[in-house]
Amino acid sequence: MNFKTRGLVIREQHTGESDRIVTVLTHDRGIIRAFANRARKLNNKNAAATQLLAFSEFGIYRSRDAYIIDQAELIEVFFDLRGDLEKLSLAQYFCELEMLLAPQEEQAEDFLRLILNSLHILTKGSRPGALVKAVFEMRILSLAGYMPDLVCCDGCKVYEADVMYFLPEKGKIYCPECFASGMGGAVALGRGPMTAMRHSIYSKADRLFSFALNEAGLKAFGEAAERFLLCSLDKKPATLEFYKGIAGEM
Numbered sequence: 001m002n003f004k005t006r007g008l009v010i011r012e013q014h015t016g017e018s019d020r021i022v023t024v025l026t027h028d029r030g031i032i033r034a035f036a037n038r039a040r041k042l043n044n045k046n047a048a049a050t051q052l053l054a055f056s057e058f059g060i061y062r063s064r065d066a067y068i069i070d071q072a073e074l075i076e077v078f079f080d081l082r083g084d085l086e087k088l089s090l091a092q093y094f095c096e097l098e099m100l101l102a103p104q105e106e107q108a109e110d111f112l113r114l115i116l117n118s119l120h121i122l123t124k125g126s127r128p129g130a131l132v133k134a135v136f137e138m139r140i141l142s143l144a145g146y147m148p149d150l151v152c153c154d155g156c157k158v159y160e161a162d163v164m165y166f167l168p169e170k171g172k173i174y175c176p177e178c179f180a181s182g183m184g185g186a187v188a189l190g191r192g193p194m195t196a197m198r199h200s201i202y203s204k205a206d207r208l209f210s211f212a213l214n215e216a217g218l219k220a221f222g223e224a225a226e227r228f229l230l231c232s233l234d235k236k237p238a239t240l241e242f243y244k245g246i247a248g249e250m
Helices: 079-083 085-101 109-124 129-143 191-202 215-232 238-247
Strands: 002-015 019-026 030-036 054-062 067-077 163-167 172-174 187-190
Touching: 002 030, 002 085, 002 109, 019 109, 030 054, 079 085, 079 109, 085 109, 085 129, 085 238, 109 129, 129 191, 129 215, 129 238, 163 191, 187 191, 187 215, 191 215
Parallel strands: 030 067
Antiparallel strands: 002 019, 002 054, 019 030, 054 067, 163 172, 163 187
16 A cells, blocks of 8 residues: 655664665654665665754655655754754654654644744744653643643632642642641742643644743743653653753753
């Protein structure tokens, strides 16, 4: 069976003398792994379109046991990220989260749009990497079925307070009156980071990064998002530690 699809290469592995096995996040078939024969040769027509972070249109043949890329036409490659190790490590973290959370063999357009938009923002540098990271974490968890309940306090149902307490293990928020001292591991969120948390999971895709935070607000937002992600996943992404080491957060 032959078909065409658009997707982003989120993992690249070398096999043999000149072949690649690529993991591609596609808009209509989710995550697929495919062989790209002789794609590591510089003069191969599919070389550029099958490298890591290449967004391409693929012509793929599905055999009984594997996907094989017949042709690949490059649409965009986020090459500029390779010149900034911190941004590149963050992009690789996004790719790992997609591999962990995006569906396989089914529609994944929202997952693909999320990472493409995030890579565009990183490339332009229009938002701090820490903000892009936190938004990406909250949004991909929500797409994957881990959406927290941030509508109102889980106790009294009040929508807003000067400080709301977010419990990453429960994915719930509490106002100061309902928050009990025994609720361990909470992250205190002022109005700014609380709004950012809500925006990151409830906003339309084209408005996802349309806000800014001061340094303190971004730190709280980032802590809440990362801790919620780690509580939701079965394992800690290896690329997260690498990114934090490059960013000087360890």
